[in-house]
C-alpha cells in the first residue's frame with residue numbers, strides 16, 4: 230500500500246513532514262464497501278484509522294439494547310468521530326486525539342469500556358493507598374464501589390438474566406453503525422449536533438462521574 234505525504238503537523242508530537250496517509254477500499258462484511266483511511270506519524274507512532282462508507286451517510290445515532298447474550302456478537306463499525314454512550318451506566322467515551330476507527334462487535338465495544346474503567350479504578354486505588362495516613366476518603370471509596378458495580382454489570386451481560394444495557398453510537402459524520410435487526414437508527418438532534426465532539430479532543434468520561 231502506498232503512503233501519501235500530507236502536509237500537516239502531527240496532532241501529538243507536532244512534528245511536520247512525518248505524517249502520511251494510506252487509503253484503500255475494503256469490503257467490510259455486512260457493511261459493504263468502505264474506504265479505510267489511516268493517517269499516521271512516523272515520528273511518534275500516532276495513528277488514526279477511519280472507515281468511510283461508499284454510499285453517503287448522514288449524521289446519526291444508533292442504539293442497540295443488549296438484553297440477551299446473542300446481541301453481544303452484533304457487528305459494530307465505530308468511526309473516529311463517534312461518541313459511544315451507555316445511558317444505563319452514565320458512561321461516555323468521546324472521540325479523542327487517540328480515537329481510532331474500528332470494526333468490532335458489541336462485546337469488543339464493552340471490552341474497551343472495561344479497560345478504561347479498570348484503568349480509572351487502578352488510579353483511584355493507588356490514590357487511596359497513598360493517602361491512607363490521611364484517613365479513608367469516603368468519596369473515593371464510593372467511586373471505587375460504583376466502578377466495581379459497572380464492571381460487574383458489563384461482565385454479567387453474557388448471562389440470560391442480566392439486566393440490559395444500551396449501546397448508543399453518536400456520530401456527527403454518520404460513519405458509524407450497529408448491524409443488528411433490533412438496532413435503531415435516528416437523526417441526531419440539533420443539540421447533539423452542536424455539542425458532540427468530532428475529535429481530536431482529549432478522551433474523557435462524563436466529567437461529573439469520573440472527575
Ligand SMILES: [Zn+2]
Pocket residue numbers: 239240241242243244270271272273274275
Ligand atoms: Zn507524531
